[in-house]
Amino acid sequence: MNVVNVNITNGSYPINIEPGRLDSLDQIIPEDVTSIAIVTNSTVGILYGKKVRDVLLRTGKNVFYVELPDGEKYKDWITLNKIFDSLLSFKLDRRAVLVALGGGVIGDITGFAASVYMRGIRFIQVPTTLLAQVDSSVGGKTAINHPMGKNMIGSFYQPISVEIDTDVLTTLAPREISSGLAEVIKYGLILDSSFWEWCEDNVNNLLSLDKIAIEYAIKRSCELKSHVVGKDEKESDVRAILNLGHTFGHAIESGLGYGKWLHGEAVGCGLVQAAELSAYSIGFRESDISRIRNMVKSIGCPSNAPNFGFDRWIELMLLDKKNDSGEIRFVLMKNIGEAVIQNVSHNAIKHVITKTATAIF
Missing domain, CATH: 1.20.1090.10 (Dehydroquinate synthase-like - alpha domain)
Structure with missing residues (x-):
């Protein structure tokens, strides 16, 4: 496995890169986590949603699932609020962790949700597109779009890890x-x-x-x-x-x-x-x-x-x-x-x- 460390002022986190990384996601969940919520979209969910949920269930934690519509046009306030509605209905507390399973839109909107839900909970990036793997999942930029400009509403909020499975690229167009x-x-x-x-x-x-x-x-x-x-x-x-x-x-x-x-x-x-x-x-x-x-x-x-x-x-x-x-x-x-x-x-x-x-x- 290749590991790249992101070293920032308040600590560091790993980028783990290897084929088949989805099969090891349970190993990177912190012990003190109370519950896990996977956030994905309808396209990625069909491909990997059940697999990732089954892997994360090996932690013995409650694993919840949030599926959003697929597309850049859904990177907005309405979709963000759907995430909050789900997290609140699941009664997630401050020791929960979000898992962003998808491309740049899912990574950005899930990271932004994590940054403000209960004033900040942990999240993990699991990027499933090449663009997200090399760019948007790394560095802590989170945001949604506004009709007047891209990524205009957001925050800098770092994940606790980035998990890159190179095998998922074979399903991309x-x-x-x-x-x-x-x-x-x-x-x-x-x-x-x-x-x-x-x-x-x-x-x-x-x-x-x-x-x-x-x-x-x-x-x-x-x-x-x-x-x-x-x-x-x-x-x-x-x-x-x-x-x-x-x-x-x-x-x-x-x-x-x-x-x-x-x-x-x-x-x-x-x-x-x-x-x-x-x-x-x-x-x-x-x-x-x-x-x-x-x-x-x-x-x-x-x-x-x-x-x-x-x-x-x-x-x-x-x-x-x-x-x-x-x-x-x-x-x-x-x-x-x-x-x-x-x-x-x-x-x-x-x-x-x-x-x-x-x-x-």
Whole structure:
């Protein structure tokens, strides 16, 4: 088993990565837990709900089950309240633990519920998509969406562990694998040029879920994210570099309507746009823009953004959480593997939107 530790101010927690990890979930439940509530969605529940419940029943604790509808559009107040209704009806106390069994939506909404139920109870991340395994399950960001912006209501709240079973990836649609790989390649672009080059060389192995390649990609992604989170848990400084491509990507998700593009698809397209903006603003190499565009296409993500019109793009990006006093902040690249954060002029953004936002929806 591969173990990556996330070291933060108030302690640390493990990311455990191995095939068949679902079969060992009972071993990571703390002894003082009074009850367990699995939170999942209708899609994942069919695949793994009974299996995980049976494994957790080996602890001898009461195990409850909360099944939510599947989709980004359900990451909202109404669905969050359904979790609270269930927890209260189960009479869960402060020593209960929630198990988030699903992708990024389930991880985010369950973590947020855990952070505020009885002013905070423990939770465990069991991510079942590649994107959640390499990104959203790690680092303690929890949230729900608002119609005016993605992840605008939430908290920083760390799990007590992240349990990654690489076998579950075989049940994902190819589009979900592509979405997750967008976040994988992002880590190389911001922090590790050698990892980026490894991804370029191994793209076919990653797409085919070669066991050695995909486990290494997950482990290295978690190591890089954990390193940044350990320096800046609540995104006051360096952690913001993890958002390369996300200012564009979140605008795409909000503008199209949550769920039309997967999060990683929007981020993949955003990586191309961020590369163009980096070239225009700080001299990022044109040849490396081509490498990024080709890689985004190779993993199966869109490389042309929707044509919302410049004014709408600006309106959407001004809602981004990373903005400062009305200025739009972007993560830019000096080179592959070296990222910086800075405000960018509207003229620079207009140049990039004109060049990249050409898809009609």
